[in-house]
Amino acid sequence: MQFDYSFGNEYYSYCDDIGLKIKRYNILAPEQSQDKQPGKEYLMDPKPVFDNPEYKGSGKLKDKIAIITGGDSGLGRAAAIAFAKEGAKVVIPYLDEHEDALYTKKYIESLGGECMLLAGDIRNPEFSKFIVQETLKTYGKIDILVNNAGVQYQQDKLEDISEEQFDKTMKVNIYGMFYLTKEVLPHLKSGSSIINLSSVTCFYGDPQLIDYVTTKGAIVGFTRALARNLALKNIRVNAIAPGFFWTPLQPACWEKAKIPSLGANSAMARGAMPYELAPTFVFLASDDSSYVTGQVIHNNGGEVMS
Numbered sequence: 072m073q074f075d076y077s078f079g080n081e082y083y084s085y086c087d088d089i090g091l092k093i094k095r096y097n098i099l100a101p102e103q104s105q106d107k108q109p110g111k112e113y114l115m116d117p118k119p120v121f122d123n124p125e126y127k128g129s130g131k132l133k134d135k136i137a138i139i140t141g142g143d144s145g146l147g148r149a150a151a152i153a154f155a156k157e158g159a160k161v162v163i164p165y166l167d168e169h170e171d172a173l174y175t176k177k178y179i180e181s182l183g184g185e186c187m188l189l190a191g192d193i194r195n196p197e198f199s200k201f202i203v204q205e206t207l208k209t210y211g212k213i214d215i216l217v218n219n220a221g222v223q224y225q226q227d228k229l230e231d232i233s234e235e236q237f238d239k240t241m242k243v244n245i246y247g248m249f250y251l252t253k254e255v256l257p258h259l260k261s262g263s264s265i266i267n268l269s270s271v272t273c274f275y276g277d278p279q280l281i282d283y284v285t286t287k288g289a290i291v292g293f294t295r296a297l298a299r300n301l302a303l304k305n306i307r308v309n310a311i312a313p314g315f316f317w318t319p320l321q322p323a324c325w326e327k328a329k330i331p332s333l334g335a336n337s338a339m340a341r342g343a344m345p346y347e348l349a350p351t352f353v354f355l356a357s358d359d360s361s362y363v364t365g366q367v368i369h370n371n372g373g374e375v376m377s
Contacts, residue, residue: 110319145318155184193247298365314371338373
């Protein structure tokens with residue numbers, strides 16, 4: 072697979088008064104859309120760069136067992152591949168993106184890693200029980216939980232958010248995380264790590280993602296409270312608040328015209344590819360972060376500085 076450090080075409084605008092060509096931001100992708108959440112990676116153009124071949128594992132997660140919800144694509148796929156490179160065996164619960172999931176499994180296996188796929192709806196508490204049962208039956212333990220699965224829908228006004236949309240966003244993003252964490256927790260031991268996915272949007276309040284932002288703010292609160300609750304057991308709980316990464320969630324959410332400008336508001340004037348977040352997952356999952364808990368790591372190109 073070819074790896075490209077570039078991030079698409081540069082976008083320029085002209086200042087008519089002085090005739091200068093001014094670079095505004097780097098385009099990750101041209102206009103495009105998908106009609107179903109959370110989106111399919113194999114339909115994206117260009118395809119997200121999820122692995123950096125220059126990243127060499129050093130055994131930081133050797134013999135660890137990691138569950139990564141939504142690990143079939145996007146940021147979850149990048150985390151799964153980085154974990155595999157570091158020696159972990161990966162369990163990926165996902166909804167119904169079978170083609171993406173199989174690709175991720177085969178990619179991990181091509182690296183010499185091991186991956187188990189489990190299809191189901193994270194909104195159903197019985198699926199969380201199934202995930203834990205299958206993981207324990209196959210591997211006998213759980214060391215790392217990454218609550219990554221999520222959905223987001225663009226709506227201009229609060230009045231445009233239907234009860235059905237609000238209910239789905241809450242149940243996927245919050246209930247699913249609660250159900251699975253509750254099922255996993257009795258099996259975690261000292262040194263285990265829980266990583267929850269928040270978002271840059273809840274730190275500046277994206278006006279077109281009101282319900283999504285609400286869930287991502289709740290995830291920050293859940294992370295901090297659970298971290299204190301588990302600190303003396305030496306089970307660490309942290310969150311990551313990504314900026315705009317090129318994942319299936321973006322074309323499945325935003326109107327076509329917004330896609331080329333994703334990440335333009337960051338200090339670095341660009342969005343990012345999933346592989347750029349992978350080392351943060353590894354840091355929080357490994358003993359490198361043994362004195363880090365209750366924190367939110369901001370990977371957003373300087374869009375929010377706090």
